[in-house]
Amino acid sequence: MQDEMEEIIIEFITEAEESLDKIEPLFVELERKGEDKDMLNDIFRSMHTIKGAAGFLGFQLIVDVAHASENIMKKVRDGEIAMSRLLMDVLLRSVDMLRLLLRHLKEKDGVTENVSPLVKDLGNALAAAVSKTPETGHHEKTAGEAKLPESAAPVIEKPEIPVMKEVDLTQAHAANGEQHTVAASAPPKQKETLTAALSGEHNQAPEKTAPANGAVKPDTQPQATDDGEPKQEPKQNEMIQSAKDNIQKAQNLRVDVHRIDKVMDLAGEVVLVRNRLLNISNYFDFKYTGDPMTEVLMETVSFLDRVTSDMQLAVMKMRMQPIQKVLSKFPRLVRDISASVKKDVDLQIFGEGTEVDKSVIEHIGDPMTHILRNSIDHGLESSEERIAKGKPQQGKIVINTYQKGNQIVIEIADDGKGMDVNKLKSKAVEKGLMTEDEAQKMSDEAAVDIIFMPGFSTKEVATELSGRGVGMDVVKTNISLLNGYVEVSTVKDVGTTFKICIPLTLAIIQALMVEVDGAKYAIPLSPIEETLKVSRKEIDNITGQSVIVVRDKICPLFELNDLLNTGTTGSSNEDYKYLIVISMGDKRFCIAVDKLLGQEEVVIKTLAGLDTTSSNVLGATITGDGKVVFILDVAGMSRNLLGITKG
Amino acid sequence: MDPSAVGEQILQLVSFTLEKEEYAVDILKVQEINRITEITKVPNAPDYVEGVINLRGKVIPVIHLRKKFGLYHKDSDDSSRIIIMDINGITYGIIVDSVSEVLRIPAGTVEPAPPMAATMSSRFIQGIAKLENRLIILIDIDKLIGEAV
Numbered sequence: 001m002q003d004e005m006e007e008i009i010i011e012f013i014t015e016a017e018e019s020l021d022k023i024e025p026l027f028v029e030l031e032r033k034g035e036d037k038d039m040l041n042d043i044f045r046s047m048h049t050i051k052g053a054a055g056f057l058g059f060q061l062i063v064d065v066a067h068a069s070e071n072i073m074k075k076v077r078d079g080e081i082a083m084s085r086l087l088m089d090v091l092l093r094s095v096d097m098l099r100l101l102l103r104h105l106k107e108k109d110g111v112t113e114n115v116s117p118l119v120k121d122l123g124n125a126l127a128a129a130v131s132k133t134p135e136t137g138h139h140e141k142t143a144g145e146a147k148l149p150e151s152a153a154p155v156i157e158k159p160e161i162p163v164m165k166e167v168d169l170t171q172a173h174a175a176n177g178e179q180h181t182v183a184a185s186a187p188p189k190q191k192e193t194l195t196a197a198l199s200g201e202h203n204q205a206p207e208k209t210a211p212a213n214g215a216v217k218p219d220t221q222p223q224a225t226d227d228g229e230p231k232q233e234p235k236q237n238e239m240i241q242s243a244k245d246n247i248q249k250a251q252n253l254r255v256d257v258h259r260i261d262k263v264m265d266l267a268g269e270v271v272l273v274r275n276r277l278l279n280i281s282n283y284f285d286f287k288y289t290g291d292p293m294t295e296v297l298m299e300t301v302s303f304l305d306r307v308t309s310d311m312q313l314a315v316m317k318m319r320m321q322p323i324q325k326v327l328s329k330f331p332r333l334v335r336d337i338s339a340s341v342k343k344d345v346d347l348q349i350f351g352e353g354t355e356v357d358k359s360v361i362e363h364i365g366d367p368m369t370h371i372l373r374n375s376i377d378h379g380l381e382s383s384e385e386r387i388a389k390g391k392p393q394q395g396k397i398v399i400n401t402y403q404k405g406n407q408i409v410i411e412i413a414d415d416g417k418g419m420d421v422n423k424l425k426s427k428a429v430e431k432g433l434m435t436e437d438e439a440q441k442m443s444d445e446a447a448v449d450i451i452f453m454p455g456f457s458t459k460e461v462a463t464e465l466s467g468r469g470v471g472m473d474v475v476k477t478n479i480s481l482l483n484g485y486v487e488v489s490t491v492k493d494v495g496t497t498f499k500i501c502i503p504l505t506l507a508i509i510q511a512l513m514v515e516v517d518g519a520k521y522a523i524p525l526s527p528i529e530e531t532l533k534v535s536r537k538e539i540d541n542i543t544g545q546s547v548i549v550v551r552d553k554i555c556p557l558f559e560l561n562d563l564l565n566t567g568t569t570g571s572s573n574e575d576y577k578y579l580i581v582i583s584m585g586d587k588r589f590c591i592a593v594d595k596l597l598g599q600e601e602v603v604i605k606t607l608a609g610l611d612t613t614s615s616n617v618l619g620a621t622i623t624g625d626g627k628v629v630f631i632l633d634v635a636g637m638s639r640n641l642l643g644i645t646k647g
Numbered sequence: 648m649d650p651s652a653v654g655e656q657i658l659q660l661v662s663f664t665l666e667k668e669e670y671a672v673d674i675l676k677v678q679e680i681n682r683i684t685e686i687t688k689v690p691n692a693p694d695y696v697e698g699v700i701n702l703r704g705k706v707i708p709v710i711h712l713r714k715k716f717g718l719y720h721k722d723s724d725d726s727s728r729i730i731i732m733d734i735n736g737i738t739y740g741i742i743v744d745s746v747s748e749v750l751r752i753p754a755g756t757v758e759p760a761p762p763m764a765a766t767m768s769s770r771f772i773q774g775i776a777k778l779e780n781r782l783i784i785l786i787d788i789d790k791l792i793g794e795a796v
Contacts, residue, residue: 519688563690565690609792610696615689620687620706627685
């Protein structure tokens with residue numbers, strides 16, 4: 001029973017968090033658009049669900065906060081008071097508080113927050129707003145409710161459904177002593193709201209009412225006989241919740257992510273076995289050509305090959321989620337940041353539907369937040385400055401997400417003042433991050449990357465938002481952890497664009513297999529521009545650094561065994577060398593290897609228990625013959641070899 | 648057999664040799680014992696990290712205990728073994744010269760390590776077990792491997 005309770009609470013937390021994620025951007029949009037009935041209803045309903053569920057489970061603090069903000073929402077929705085910045089601020093604060101309370105619940109840290117000041121503020125804000133508008137009577141309110149004419153129709157048609165739910169809810173309220181609050185606020189209102197909300201749902205999916213009804217009925221039956229048993233209350237709540245969910249998203253299934261990861265792991269194993277089988281069958285095909293059984297074997301294996309590829313793709317898709325999950329928190333963030341620096345910012349988001357791997361969703365939020373902060377604080381000018389420059393008063397930030405090949409591209413562009421390359425350089429010299437001489441030699445493109453140096457900041461005084469010299473280097477590290485890279489392009493007085501490129505998935509990659517001194521290595525295919533076979537004579541040497549001209553451009557060249565410290569010299573006597581041209585953002589370099597073995601799909605295995613920070617590998621894989629092969633970290637190499645922090 | 652009935656705790660250990668010394672670790676740490684398989688070298692790794700092996704689809708690091716203890720190098724031979732251990736939640740392979748036996752000894756026979764010169768290795772010694780005519784060094788494998796890799 002304890003477990004059951006635990007599960008119900010976890011379920012509640014997840015759903016409440018999802019609701020908050022959903023309504024937060026709505027708040028911000030609402031503020032911009034002004035009145036929007038649908039949006040208000042949406043917010044109101046989510047808030048109400050949270051309150052109801054929390055009430056059944058006895059989380060009084062959550063009930064208090066949700067109730068107070070719900071009161072405001074209700075008056076706004078009914079048109080009694082107008083939305084104002086003050087109201088919005090206090091409502092958003094209540095969202096924050098709800099999040100905090102949920103986190104305490106989740107972590108079971110037993111910390112209790114004092115919510116009474118917030119509840120008081122909510123009450124005060126409401127009172128202040130109400131006093132501004134002429135007081136309307138109770139009856140007029142109900143008239144406002146009846147403005148939804150459709151809501152009445154289904155209730156009449158299928159009266160038993162809403163009524164029954166209503167009864168359920170009130171019962172549960174009573175059982176939990178929650179009725180006190182409800183009764184105090186205004187019981188008739190409460191009922192109306194429920195009816196409206198429920199019938200609203202029926203409107204959305206009238207054809208689904210019948211199964212939903214069926215789902216509710218049998219579950220309420222045993223409840224009646226079992227009455228008085230405390231554990232039934234939350235269960236009953238869950239039933240109502242799930243019945244509602246059935247209506248809204250009958251096509252979705254909530255699965256524990258560990259299960260999916262397990263399937264992912266197994267799929268990886270199958271891929272490895274497939275690769276081994278392919279090797280073996282090729283051997284037999286070679287040895288017993290023409291044997292009918294060999295042909296059957298080849299056929300079977302090639303079928304397995306196809307199915308495995310499909311399965312892999314399907315499993316990968318299971319972990320994909322729309323990037324909207326991350327993007328939805330940005331309108332609020334931008335609103336808060338821009339308010340604190342007193343800038344007027346318009347945030348536009350495109351491509352929220354782009355799907356990325358779950359691990360990407362988890363790690364991309366922080367770097368994007370840093371970039372946005374940076375853009376608002378440093379990038380955009382103040383309104384006066386903008387007007388003086390002849391730009392529109394409102395600054396603009398555009399987030400654009402799209403898929404390009406097997407990469408996801410996220411662009412964050414502002415139309416601010418751009419970066420002053422010379423200022424960047426002189427600051428870096430001032431902070432002792434580089435010498436005057438180095439700064440002089442540095443190209444403008446390279447200089448832009450100064451912002452990613454640890455400890456760099458152009459702000460004279462650290463503000464609350466930025467200026468402490470941490471942030472942009474975190475961006476770079478986080479993104480390279482995802483096996484991706486970030487590029488910056490800036491034009492003075494036109495704006496700055498950050499472009500983040502990350503691979504679609506992190507578990508399986510296409511790789512080029514190479515050989516050096518008899519050892520095999522895998523190089524991720526995505527940053528490889530081309531491979532070349534060159535004669536030794538074409539390689540030049542500039543101040544100790546080998547270089548080669550590739551397509552009219554000078555490209556630094558590194559021997560792979562030097563990079564990996566394999567202990568051998570690598571200057572094999574061959575006249576020809578195989579070069580792999582790597583391009584990371586605007587940086588290009590070549591890696592010389594002994595042999596190119598071909599392309600393979602490899603499963604990345606993490607290296608637990610090994611410190612790989614200096615080893616230039618990002619993981620390992622197991623090849624068809626069961627050998628362990630390291631996957632090289634070209635992003636890390638490019639940082640180490642060409643990074644400006646070198647030396 | 649029940650330790651409480653005997654009135655004293657019984658330690659179950661797996662013993663192995665390095666050079667001429669006999670060592671032992673808690674049997675609960677040991678997952679399995681394998682012959683030496685193909686080991687892939689790790690680029691830019693400390694020298695006592697022999698490489699990684701494929702343990703049924705899992706890639707696990709392998710530590711050469713001789714090198715870790717600063718003993719002179721000896722090539723692996725037929726009696727060499729890789730002891731697969733779970734150390735702080737991570738699976739490692741440890742190369743030893745040979746694996747001897749499973750020991751059951753009363754906890755009372757284990758004495759704290761004598762205050763030896765402050766050599767690196769002495770920090771990892773849990774105690775020394777005295778059996779009839781041999782001394783077995785108990786290794787705190789969590790400290791030895793967990794700290795350094």
